[in-house]
Amino acid sequence: MATPVMDKVEAQSAASPYITVTFRVRRFNPEVSAEATWQDFQLEIDPKERVLDGLHKIKWDLDGTLTFRRSCAHGICGSDAMRINGKNRLACKTLIKDINPEKPITIEPIKGLTVLKDLVVDMEPFFQAYRDVMPFLITKDTNEPTRERLQSAEDRERFDDTTKCILCAACTSSCPVFWNDGQYFGPAAIVNAHRFIFDSRDEAGEQRLEILNDKDGVWRCRTTFNCTDACPRGIEVTKAIAEVKRALITRRY
């Protein structure tokens, strides 16, 4: 029986969505070596899958020592920010097909925070900066209302964008100012200060602005827009920082 070879190949490629990709991963484990190295892994993967799926394939089927954080797998928990092909992204929100899988895909830990193992970094300085801006509603009213505080839909909309933050650190760890000086609060902390400064119910805007008026505060921002590009929640981070700067000058917010 003469079956044309071409048809077979075509039928196969139509049936199997899989392609072969190379993941080039930055490995570091101080228990093993003080040096970080690159390691390549070849994977068969459906290009519609996530980078996180690729990392799981490595961990589950090839090398159980590969270490990274993850939980929700759909971009809402903020665990898996990493540098993918040189840009900060969430591994679970990045599809293979969208990052040029013909070439090796490089995967590194986010920058500016101490690497502890493979893709895991020390998040403590990041969360400390967040805590330093007093990220909680402060009101001065002596007798609390029995029902909810009222807020108009417009006032609620005013800070909507910055309520979306999942504290993934993609912005802060893409910021050249932060790379050079870890004392800078960083975009994420400013975003979270913005969320309260522009909330009509909050009464500690002045205090927060003073904190950000510090030498390590908003004035360090050089408006490179890296943070806005990096934010997986689509928050206009640079705009939020600019609004905080303006509020510092005008004292109106």
Added chain:
Amino acid sequence: MKIHKYDTVIVGAGGAGMRAAIEATKRSRTAVLTKLYPTRSHTGAAQGGMAAALANVEEDNWEWHTFDTVKGGDYLVDQDAAEILAKEAIDSVLDLEKMGLPFNRTPNGTIDQRRFGGHSRNHGEAPVRRSCYAADRTGHMILQTLYQNCVKEGVEFFNEFYVLDQLITEEDGVKRSAGVVAYELATGEIHVFQAKAVIYASGGCGKFFKVTSNAHTLTGDGQAAVYRRGIPLEDMEFFQFHPTGIWRMGILLTEGARGEGGILRNKDGERFMEKYAPVMKDLASRDVVSRSIYTEIREGRGCGPEGDHVYLDLTHLPPEQLDAKLPDITEFARTYLGIEPYTDPIPIQPTAHYAMGGIPTNVQGEVLADNTTVVPGLYAAGEVACVSVHGANRLGTNSLLDINVFGKRAGIAAADYSQKADYVDLPENPAEFVVSQIERLRNSTGNERVAELRRELQETMDANVMVFRTEQTIKTAVEKIAELKERYKNVAIQDKGKRFNTDLLEAIELGNLLDLAEVMAVSALARKESRGGHYREDYPNRDDVNFMRHTMAYREVGADGSETVRLDYKPVVQTRYQPMERKY
């Protein structure tokens, strides 16, 4: 090994854990142990809303809410607990608003409310707007707001600490909680926390299914830890399958999408829910909708080349409404499916979503050692617990409510207890179980792989104990789980290190999933009726004569070391509502 002493220890920093922590920290020296950074908890994935009869937009009251909860749970709900849930709902939403939660607002500035499945006016007359929400990221806002308030209150967190064992000291037949044993991810060090009161708030266990809305980390560690120590698990056969998960991936598309007017359609474009639930239609309760979807699929009206899904149609809704009310889920469709929801319907299928069962508690959050006896010093709240306010099927928006109402109650009760109680002596060698478990896995030379066993477990669970079950399918699952448990003894890991050894922890998590899958399947096999989320094709009707009772599953260890699940039953608390047939 390090030993710590606290009045109150909370296991988990999701919504339930942090709500408890805010109360407990004010009243007692409290530590929160959490395997994830608090803001990574899966409460943050919740989209749709939180129920409370605020009556901000139309007439409503807590009694209607209680009724809907009891009916939604197919009458397996403990009605005294449901009444507390519905009554305290109002204050718990107002508490969150005062803590700063940015709810969406009505034109007069009050908290806005929208429709959700199974919530009705006047005992089923018509859908009611009861769900308080913040766009489609209500859970995210709850998690952030609670974390913010934990920062404010100075709550002490131990992040990336995995609790692997519950310490129980038994004297004269009375079990008491002595503390917990935890594993520190960063260092591999073992920590014993002696505590007067322990609260489990460690979330669900959906990862034993393949298609699920649950995070990778929802592996039922808390349920497994107490179960191994002789505490029963209640109603584990009841698992909720949410109708609208993204096809094949299981990522959730909130019921709020149907609350905003979204419609389910089969391959002929037919709005098929009209056939199954003439009044509530697409907003009937979740078990009903999930079964209807699978009925359509089985009868050949599914969509796609394999006919294995249906559509969620939002195309008739104005884009502005989608942008304002459902920005996240429309983004999910774009990111993961490459579909534009403005113009194209979204392929969906039911997804394993929520564990109705869990660690049995009373309404103070106190854990029960049997049908009535409280374990002094042991508490549970949230998805890990079974109060039971959800019965056989949880209503949408009632879980975010549950974690707030019962998280708060457990936090207060535990702290009050730890203020008057003494420490219970730690067992002789408190870390023994954890140390030996870890050593066994680190040194194992077996040939089984964690990922392979987990895949097989997930496949058998999806195939055999999902939306439709029969004696035959459940037995297949029971046998497969037994085989996997055997093979698990030969599991080996590759990472032998101490630092961030997630390879080791995934192996431990798999062990927990296997134990819980067994409890679920064995409980399901014995329940020869259909009720809520548990649907038996061979027993399609509810049987109140024989099964209006909660399942209580106990671990039995034989003289030869063999383990089995022993089932017992507990009466349901009924107050006002007599069981009726459930129609939507």
